[in-house]
Amino acid sequence: MKILFAAAEVAPFIKTGGLADVIGALPKALIEAGHDVRIVMPRYRELPLVYRERLEHLGTGEVPVGWRNKYGGVSQLIWEGIPVYMIDNEDYYGREGVYGHWDDGERFAFLDRAVLELLPLIGFFPDVIHCHDWHTAMIPLLLREHYRHRQDYRDIRTVYTVHNLLYQGIFPEEVLGDLLGLPWDYFTPEGVEYYGNVSFMKAGLVYADHVTTVSPTYAEEIKTEHYGYGLDGLLRSLGGRLSGIVNGIDAKAYDPETDLELFARYARSLEQKRANKPVLQRELGLPEAPDTPLVSMVTRLVEPKGLDLVTRVLDEWLSENDVQFVLLGTGDRVYEDWFREAASRHPGKLAVQIKFSDALSRRIYAGSDLFLMPSRFEPCGISQLLALQYGTIPVVRETGGLNDTVQSYNEFTGEGNGFSFRNYNAHDMLHTLRRALSFYRQPEHWKQITANAFAGDYGWDASARQYIHIYENLKK
Numbered sequence: 001m002k003i004l005f006a007a008a009e010v011a012p013f014i015k016t017g018g019l020a021d022v023i024g025a026l027p028k029a030l031i032e033a034g035h036d037v038r039i040v041m042p043r044y045r046e047l048p049l050v051y052r053e054r055l056e057h058l059g060t061g062e063v064p065v066g067w068r069n070k071y072g073g074v075s076q077l078i079w080e081g082i083p084v085y086m087i088d089n090e091d092y093y094g095r096e097g098v099y100g101h102w103d104d105g106e107r108f109a110f111l112d113r114a115v116l117e118l119l120p121l122i123g124f125f126p127d128v129i130h131c132h133d134w135h136t137a138m139i140p141l142l143l144r145e146h147y148r149h150r151q152d153y154r155d156i157r158t159v160y161t162v163h164n165l166l167y168q169g170i171f172p173e174e175v176l177g178d179l180l181g182l183p184w185d186y187f188t189p190e191g192v193e194y195y196g197n198v199s200f201m202k203a204g205l206v207y208a209d210h211v212t213t214v215s216p217t218y219a220e221e222i223k224t225e226h227y228g229y230g231l232d233g234l235l236r237s238l239g240g241r242l243s244g245i246v247n248g249i250d251a252k253a254y255d256p257e258t259d260l261e262l263f264a265r266y267a268r269s270l271e272q273k274r275a276n277k278p279v280l281q282r283e284l285g286l287p288e289a290p291d292t293p294l295v296s297m298v299t300r301l302v303e304p305k306g307l308d309l310v311t312r313v314l315d316e317w318l319s320e321n322d323v324q325f326v327l328l329g330t331g332d333r334v335y336e337d338w339f340r341e342a343a344s345r346h347p348g349k350l351a352v353q354i355k356f357s358d359a360l361s362r363r364i365y366a367g368s369d370l371f372l373m374p375s376r377f378e379p380c381g382i383s384q385l386l387a388l389q390y391g392t393i394p395v396v397r398e399t400g401g402l403n404d405t406v407q408s409y410n411e412f413t414g415e416g417n418g419f420s421f422r423n424y425n426a427h428d429m430l431h432t433l434r435r436a437l438s439f440y441r442q443p444e445h446w447k448q449i450t451a452n453a454f455a456g457d458y459g460w461d462a463s464a465r466q467y468i469h470i471y472e473n474l475k476k
Contacts, residue, residue: 001471003030004126005039006115008108008135009098010084013051014044016098017300018247018382019133019163022214025250026467027082029460033468038124040115042093042107043075043086051077055086059121063089063114064146065106066178072114074121085122087114105171108200109179112138116147125152128471130159134169137204138180141192144207145182157474159467160208162201164379165222165229166304169200195230205234209474212243212467214380215401219244227377245467246404247380248460249389254362256390261362266391268454270447273366273391280367283360284351286324293440294324295433296368296392298361298383301331301339301354306374306397311338312426317433318346326351326368328361365390370436374421374429378402384418385458391450394418395436397429405458409439409449417452 009015011024027037043055055075063072073088087093092107101107116139119125131139140158147153175198176182187193192203205211213219221227223236235242252258257267263279266272278288286294299305318325327339327350336354343352353360365371371387373396380401384394388405396402398420409416421432439445 001128001475002036002124002126003471004124004129005037005132006129006136006139007039007041007132010039010041013041013047014098018380021249021382022163022247023132025248026460026464028080028250029464030468031081033464035468038083038085040085040087042111043088044098045094046096061118061121063110063117064181065110065113066181070110072118074118087111087118105175106179108135108169109138109175112136112142115139116142120152126156127475128157128159130161131204131208132161133163134167134200137169137200140207141182141186141203142180158208159210159212159470160204162211162213165227165231168194168202168229170194170197173198202231202234205231205238210241210243210470211238212245212470215246215404216244217403218379218400221377221400243470245463246401247382248463249382249385249458251389251459254386254389256366259362261359262366268391270391270450276363276367280363281324283363284326286351287348289324292322292324293370293437294326294368295370295372296326296364297329297372298364299329301329301335304376306376307335309374309426309429310372313430314342315345317430318349321437323437324349326364328353328357328364330354330356365392368392369440370395373402375399375402376424388417388453388456389458391454393436393449393453395432396420397424398422411439411445414448415452416449417456
């Protein structure tokens with residue numbers, strides 16, 4: 001099958017979060033299964049020079065943005081066997097930052113129309129366009145309204161994936177005609193209207209041929225009022241048109257046996273893994289203490305990641321335990337300042353790195369013993385999968401993809417690859433951390449749970465097969 005992925009960000013070109021990791025990894029698994037997969041994204045100013053130099057200009061065209069036409073250029077590079085098309089418009093993408101601009105509605109309305117308008121230029125009419133998050137959610141509706149009458153477009157089907165329902169792309173009603181060239185017939189509760197505004201995400205949910213989200217548990221959670229953000233009724237009405245498919249990771253890119261960022265590479269060996277710990281402790285300015293449990297967080301410093309739980313009990317937990325804790329991430333100033341100040345209260349126990357560093361994150365995954373991820377909600381989560389891949393044991397809240405990928409350890413059967421708690425409560429988290437530490441101090445149990453983590457398959461193959469099943473059913 002011919003499949004075109006449309007997304008706002010793609011690793012390794014531009015990345016702000018887990019969306020980019022998915023678009024950078026899932027197409028590889030689909031290609032390995034024998035399909036023709038390509039990717040389309042904006043050509044941002046911040047595209048690294050190493051990729052910019054490899055771009056081949058394919059041509060230019062005009063892209064309708066409401067009543068006006070805008071320049072649209074298309075360039076291509078071949079990346080690990082995947083054709084990646086980058087859509088160029090200096091007004092929209094020749095600036096710093098991927099999101100957060102005053103005209104984001106216009107920037108991504110242009111992208112959605114450009115993806116469809118420029119298909120003849122790239123000479124690729126896919127069987128399926130797979131759209132991701134609100135930034136490309138208008139493609140199914142634009143295809144229906146502006147292109148279905150054209151022979152080359154008639155048989156294209158669409159899949160829309162919700163990566164995080166919290167970010168819906170909500171803009172004033174004027175964007176419907178002024179930017180998208182769509183008639184007011186679509187501005188209804190059954191269409192794209194959302195409390196008096198236009199929701200890009202709602203367009204994807206209503207008009208795509210199939211909707212997916214990034215874990216089975218999250219697919220059920222977003223049907224409830226608490227997690228549905230006003231779209232729960234619509235999501236319930238989708239029935240069998242909504243599927244939850246858990247994300248994977250690029251198991252080749254994140255392989256502790258070949259990862260050049262590690263001090264000691266290892267292949268599913270707890271003993272070999274342990275050689276990374278003292279080096280990480282030295283790097284972070286912590287005392288070298290091989291027997292002291294090292295707990296880590298690699299996260300965006302925002303409230304949905306459960307940081308209010310951590311700040312509530314971290315002082316208590318560090319004071320009562322022989323333990324070390326490391327945090328890597330950036331985000332809200334209030335959390336950045338809190339953790340910096342907490343590090344001064346707990347010298348030798350708490351290391352705080354307020355920055356983004358892929359290299360350091362890999363050393364943290366390899367060098368720590370436990371990985372804390374107490375999210376208030378987590379559609380899928382990548383960090384817990386990376387921790388498991390590196391043999392570091394997750395402590396998570398039972399929500400979204402965390403619930404689907406981390407099974408709490410059962411000391412009687414020896415099953416389970418982590419520890420979990422259900423209620424969003426700081427002391428439930430604290431109790432679970434204490435339980436995890438108790439097994440860390442029992443070598444036979446720790447050896448078993450680490451073996452369970454190493455035995456897991458966290459790649460994309462199984463999930464890719466589920467996507468292929470959806471694509472094939474749409475073409476029947």
